[in-house]
Amino acid sequence: MLQIYNTLSRSKEVFKPIESGKVKIYVCGMTVYDFCHIGHARVMIVFDMVVRWLRASGYEVLYVRNITDIDDKIIQRAIENKESIAALTNRFIEAMHADSDSLGLMHPDHEPRATQFIQQMQGMIGRLLEQQLAYQADDGDVNFAVRLFPGYGKLSGKSLDELQAGERVAIGGSKRDPLDFVLWKSAKSGEPADTRWQSPWGEGRPGWHIECSAMSCELLGEHFDIHGGGSDLQFPHHENEIAQSEGALYGQDRTPSDEPFVHYWMHNGHIRVNQEKMSKSLGNFFLIRDVLKTYDPEVLRFFMLRAHYRSPINYSDAQLDEAHAGLVRLYTALAHTPTNPISLDSDSVWVKQFNAAMNDDFNTPEAIAVLFELASEINRSQGKEKEELAAILRSLAASLNFLQRDPNQFLQAGTRHVENGLAAEQIEAQITARINAKQSKDFAKADEIRKQLLEQGVVLEDKPGGITEWRRL
Structure with missing residues (x-):
C-alpha cells in the first residue's frame, strides 16, 4: 500500500x-x-x-x-x-x-x-x-x-x-x-x-x-x-x-x-554545493550538459536517487565517483549472467522488500539497498539460481531506470568520459600481449602490462578458463 x-x-x-x-x-x-x-x-x-x-x-x-x-x-x-x-x-x-x-x-x-x-x-x-x-x-x-x-x-x-x-x-x-x-x-x-x-x-x-x-x-x-x-x-x-x-x-x-x-x-x-544551496546568484551551479560531458547519465540518475527525494543532497565529483562505484558493483553482478525478462513473483523476499521500500514514500535509498543485497547474493550463487536472481535484479532496477544496458558496455566506459584514454582496441591488444607473455612464461612482462594499464585507468580481472575482463576506473 x-x-x-x-x-x-x-x-x-x-x-x-x-x-x-x-x-x-x-x-x-x-x-x-x-x-x-x-x-x-x-x-x-x-x-x-x-x-x-x-x-x-x-x-x-x-x-x-x-x-x-x-x-x-x-x-x-x-x-x-x-x-x-x-x-x-x-x-x-x-x-x-x-x-x-x-x-x-x-x-x-x-x-x-x-x-x-x-x-x-x-x-x-x-x-x-x-x-x-x-x-x-x-x-x-x-x-x-x-x-x-x-x-x-x-x-x-x-x-x-x-x-x-x-x-x-x-x-x-x-x-x-x-x-x-x-x-x-x-x-x-x-x-x-x-x-x-x-x-x-x-x-x-x-x-x-x-x-x-x-x-x-x-x-x-x-x-x-x-x-x-x-x-x-x-x-x-x-x-x-x-x-x-x-x-x-x-x-x-x-x-x-x-x-x-x-x-x-x-x-x-x-x-x-559545499553545504550551500545551489543557485545562479551564488555562481555555484552546474549545467546538466556540462556534467554529462564527464559523467555517464546513469551515474547522475543513480546519484540523485541514492538519497531520499525529500532530503537535500550535496553535489561533488567525489559523490558522483561513489555513485559510479555503486553501479559498477551492480553491473558486475550481472556480467556474463543471462537475464531474460521475467514476471516478478510478488512472494519473492526481494520483491517484497523492494516494493515495501518504494511504497514507503518512494524510499529509493532503501530500494537501492535491496538491489545491493541482491547483487551480493548473485555473486554467491551458481547456475540456474544465479540466472534467476540476476533476472530479478534487472527487473526490479527497471522501475528505477537502472541496469538496463549491457554490463560490459557500462563497465568499460569508466567513471568519467576519457577523451585521451586508451581505445578499447588498444586495451584488447595489450591484453593479448599479456596473455602471450604469460604463455611464454614471461611473467615479469605480463605484470608490467597489467601495471601500465592500471596507470592508465584500466583494471584487468582474470577469470576461469583463461579469460581476462577489463573495466575502466
Whole structure:
C-alpha cells in the first residue's frame, strides 16, 4: 500500500486516487531562458521515478509538466540578446528536451507552455474578480487579495502575521496589502510587443503563479491527485496556487470540508554545493550538459536517487565517483549472467522488500539497498539460481531506470568520459600481449602490462578458463 508524504498535512498518508486506478500528476517545470542545471535535473529525475513507480504499480498515470515561457527573466534576456521571446524560449526548450533525453527520462504526457493558455488564465482571473478575491489597482495590475481567502498559509504552515513580518514589499499603487500577489501585470511602456496580450483589464501578461493553476485545471480538472515541484516552490508559488485555484472555485466561502484543489503535495529537496544551496546568484551551479560531458547519465540518475527525494543532497565529483562505484558493483553482478525478462513473483523476499521500500514514500535509498543485497547474493550463487536472481535484479532496477544496458558496455566506459584514454582496441591488444607473455612464461612482462594499464585507468580481472575482463576506473 503506497504512502506519500503530503506537505499539506506534514505527514505520510495512504495514497487514495480520486479515480480508482488512475493518477493525475502536475509538476512545476522550467522557466526557459537558460540551460538547465542539476537542480532542474533533480526535479526531472525525481518525478520521472515517481511516475515510473506509479505505472509499475498498475496505475494509469496522466503526467503534466509545464513550461514557463513568459516572465520577467525571459523578457530581460530576450532584450539583452536582441531577439524575440519565441526565438529565445524555443531554443532553450529544445535544449531542455535534449538534456532530458540525454538523461534517459520519459517525456510528460502534456508539456503546456504558458503562452498557449492565456485565455484560460484570463478566465480564472475573471472568476476571482467576480468572487471579489481580486482587484485591479491604480497602475493597472490585477492582484489577489490574500487576506480575503480563508486558510491562506496552510501549505507553508505560517500565519498571516508571520508572513507579513517577513514581507518586504511596500504598499503602493499596485497593492492594498503587502501580502497580495499579482495575477495580471499591466504592460509597461517600452516593453516589446510580444510580451503583451489584450485583456478586459488592458494590455499585459499573466503573473507567474496563475499559469500553473490555469494549466493544471484545464488539463487535469479542478481537483487532481498529486502536485510536485522543488521545495523552494512551497512558498509562495504553491501557496498562491491553492489560494487562486480554490478561490476561483469556492470564493470567500471556502470551508475545510470542501474538496481541495490538490490532494497530495510533494516537494523534493535542494541540491547543495559545499553545504550551500545551489543557485545562479551564488555562481555555484552546474549545467546538466556540462556534467554529462564527464559523467555517464546513469551515474547522475543513480546519484540523485541514492538519497531520499525529500532530503537535500550535496553535489561533488567525489559523490558522483561513489555513485559510479555503486553501479559498477551492480553491473558486475550481472556480467556474463543471462537475464531474460521475467514476471516478478510478488512472494519473492526481494520483491517484497523492494516494493515495501518504494511504497514507503518512494524510499529509493532503501530500494537501492535491496538491489545491493541482491547483487551480493548473485555473486554467491551458481547456475540456474544465479540466472534467476540476476533476472530479478534487472527487473526490479527497471522501475528505477537502472541496469538496463549491457554490463560490459557500462563497465568499460569508466567513471568519467576519457577523451585521451586508451581505445578499447588498444586495451584488447595489450591484453593479448599479456596473455602471450604469460604463455611464454614471461611473467615479469605480463605484470608490467597489467601495471601500465592500471596507470592508465584500466583494471584487468582474470577469470576461469583463461579469460581476462577489463573495466575502466
